[in-house]
Amino acid sequence: MKIGVLGATGPAGQAVAVQLAAIGETVLVGSRALERAEHTVGELLERWPGRRLDLLPGDNETAAEADVVVVATPWEGVLSTVSALEEKLAAKTVVSMANALTRWGGEMVPLLPPTGSVTAAVARVLPRSKVVGAFHHLPAGPWSDLDHPLDADVLVCSDHRDAARQVVDLVDRLPGLRGVDVGGLASALAIEALTPALLEVNRRYKTHAAIRLTGLP
Amino acid sequence: MKIGVLGATGPAGQAVAVQLAAIGETVLVGSRALERAEHTVGELLERWPGRRLDLLPGDNETAAEADVVVVATPWEGVLSTVSALEEKLAAKTVVSMANALTRWGGEMVPLLPPTGSVTAAVARVLPRSKVVGAFHHLPAGPWSDLDHPLDADVLVCSDHRDAARQVVDLVDRLPGLRGVDVGGLASALAIEALTPALLEVNRRYKTHAAIRLTGLP
Numbered sequence: 001m002k003i004g005v006l007g008a009t010g011p012a013g014q015a016v017a018v019q020l021a022a023i024g025e026t027v028l029v030g031s032r033a034l035e036r037a038e039h040t041v042g043e044l045l046e047r048w049p050g051r052r053l054d055l056l057p058g059d060n061e062t063a064a065e066a067d068v069v070v071v072a073t074p075w076e077g078v079l080s081t082v083s084a085l086e087e088k089l090a091a092k093t094v095v096s097m098a099n100a101l102t103r104w105g106g107e108m109v110p111l112l113p114p115t116g117s118v119t120a121a122v123a124r125v126l127p128r129s130k131v132v133g134a135f136h137h138l139p140a141g142p143w144s145d146l147d148h149p150l151d152a153d154v155l156v157c158s159d160h161r162d163a164a165r166q167v168v169d170l171v172d173r174l175p176g177l178r179g180v181d182v183g184g185l186a187s188a189l190a191i192e193a194l195t196p197a198l199l200e201v202n203r204r205y206k207t208h209a210a211i212r213l214t215g216l217p
Numbered sequence: 218m219k220i221g222v223l224g225a226t227g228p229a230g231q232a233v234a235v236q237l238a239a240i241g242e243t244v245l246v247g248s249r250a251l252e253r254a255e256h257t258v259g260e261l262l263e264r265w266p267g268r269r270l271d272l273l274p275g276d277n278e279t280a281a282e283a284d285v286v287v288v289a290t291p292w293e294g295v296l297s298t299v300s301a302l303e304e305k306l307a308a309k310t311v312v313s314m315a316n317a318l319t320r321w322g323g324e325m326v327p328l329l330p331p332t333g334s335v336t337a338a339v340a341r342v343l344p345r346s347k348v349v350g351a352f353h354h355l356p357a358g359p360w361s362d363l364d365h366p367l368d369a370d371v372l373v374c375s376d377h378r379d380a381a382r383q384v385v386d387l388v389d390r391l392p393g394l395r396g397v398d399v400g401g402l403a404s405a406l407a408i409e410a411l412t413p414a415l416l417e418v419n420r421r422y423k424t425h426a427a428i429r430l431t432g433l434p
Binding site: 152157196200210216 | 321324325326327329367368369372374397398399400401403404406407408410411412413414415417418420421422423424425426427428429430431432433434
């Protein structure tokens with residue numbers, strides 16, 4: 001299986017790409033500009049010389065040819081990125097990880113799109129894809145460190161139950177992480193809005209907080 | 218210090234009242250009808266005969282005379298309950314724990330009031346009070362069991378920093394719980410919307426899930 005990452009040159013995209021490569025997946029590292037993808041892959045391979053990382057640079061069109069595609073573009077660019085690739089992404093599992101948020105009056109606050117969440121907006125422009133929300137709460141910097149796994153749950157939601165299970169299983173293979181199925185796309189609003197709240201926790205406690213659910217079997 | 222609980226006869230109210238009494242607080246158990254408050258206190262004392270629980274039944278007006286007042290009314294009744302007590306609640310710490318949610322198409326989903334959250338709506342009708350959001354994610358049934366503490370964080374938010382710290386300190390004294398300051402009232406949207414998402418987790422995993430943040434000092 002190949003996994004594509006759109007917008008993989010940003011902090012979130014680099015983290016998800018290197019983590020997926022580290023568990024043996026072939027990762028198509030996508031960017032609007034091929035040269036930036038090549039630069040990012042060069043940097044990642046240089047940072048982790050002892051690892052076998054199957055990271056292949058390409059543009060977003062190339063990355064969209066993978067079997068599973070993660071959208072790591074900042075939220076402002078998510079819709080234009082995926083709508084341009086609607087044909088290629090049809091019938092595939094597409095993972096949305098963006099959070100719409102901003103600093104407002106000194107606080108990090110969620111921005112609610114008319115669909116309630118970025119993930120639901122992605123599902124709206126990709127009606128033929130199996131859109132899944134995941135990876136919203138992981139701090140990109142610490143998560144990019146292969147030597148120090150996070151201690152976190154990844155809340156996964158989708159109206160496509162098979163795709164949700166697929167992503168939960170993929171998350172369960174990532175060191176330090178556990179996938180939790182939080183139901184349908186309607187849960188994406190809460191998941192995405194929680195990210196600025198976690199950033200407020202980080203600011204107050206000078207840390208990188210993440211989430212664990214207790215009480216799960 | 219006395220703590221009042223408005224709407225203390227429901228499952229959430231009973232749980233918060235008995236837990237606060239169990240750590241030695243004097244709790245004014247409020248209800249619209251005094252007889253229902255008396256009935257609830259009788260039931261709680263009967264359930265926990267070996268404990269010294271300082272539970273005093275009263276109507277909501279009496280409970281509002283406490284130093285700190287928890288609003289445990291179901292969300293539909295929260296605004297009418299607190300607006301009738303605006304005068305008595307002035308200058309006090311008022312804790313909102315309600316979640317606006319419903320079952321829609323088979324899923325538990327958040328209902329967003331125009332203020333973004335119930336807590337912000339309470340703050341709007343109580344401009345002279347120090348309104349704090351807390352206790353949203355605790356499953357009422359398990360939390361009412363004094364013999365088996367939960368394993369959970371309580372996300373606390375308020376635009377009144379002293380009141381937020383007061384509630385965090387209070388939560389830290391409750392067995393199994395830790396208070397986490399999640400910043401201003403803008404965080405209440407995410408906190409409240411997360412409750413139906415947790416109910417979706419409960420349904421899928423047949424459990425009572427709660428939240429822990431990792432990475433805190």
